[in-house]
Amino acid sequence: MTESVLNDLLRRVTESGLLDDAQIDEDSVIGVGHLDAAGVEVEVDLDPEIDDEDEPDLDGILSNLKDILSVTEDRWSAIVDEIATEIEEAVDDDELSADIDLRTDLEAIGVGIFADAIIVVFAGETAFPDALVHVQLTPELEVEDIEIIGDDDDEDDDED
Numbered sequence: 001m002t003e004s005v006l007n008d009l010l011r012r013v014t015e016s017g018l019l020d021d022a023q024i025d026e027d028s029v030i031g032v033g034h035l036d037a038a039g040v041e042v043e044v045d046l047d048p049e050i051d052d053e054d055e056p057d058l059d060g061i062l063s064n065l066k067d068i069l070s071v072t073e074d075r076w077s078a079i080v081d082e083i084a085t086e087i088e089e090a091v092d093d094d095e096l097s098a099d100i101d102l103r104t105d106l107e108a109i110g111v112g113i114f115a116d117a118i119i120v121v122f123a124g125e126t127a128f129p130d131a132l133v134h135v136q137l138t139p140e141l142e143v144e145d146i147e148i149i150g151d152d153d154d155e156d157d158d159e160d
Contacts, residue, residue, distance in 0.1 A: 005050055020032045027048075035069055064115070065111075117139070118136070132148075
């Protein structure tokens, strides 16, 4: 079943034209998508969670992919603003320089798509040079969780 699910997902995403260079990679379909609102190309990983789901929701995955790639600039700005505000409130003053504006420092570099969630991975070149910010969004594109993951994974910040 694994192979047929991945082949079906690959076929559907290829037909949709949402991703460039789509291909199967282990238990997911990967490719490159253009996040219009942010003006960047991102690596995309479509994960049907084959090991956890008897019948993966491919419609949900494709819907979430379409929604995040076509999010409006206003909604994207609101998402980034909420992320920045939550991080600023959670970290100590000495952990984040006052002259860094997270709203312009955070850049989306990757997106993980599941049937019930979207993970956007941000790089913060100035604020977090050795870490990535993983943001879990609901299918309605609401911020659900933020995690800062450092190279050593010991400096995780979790918030809700």
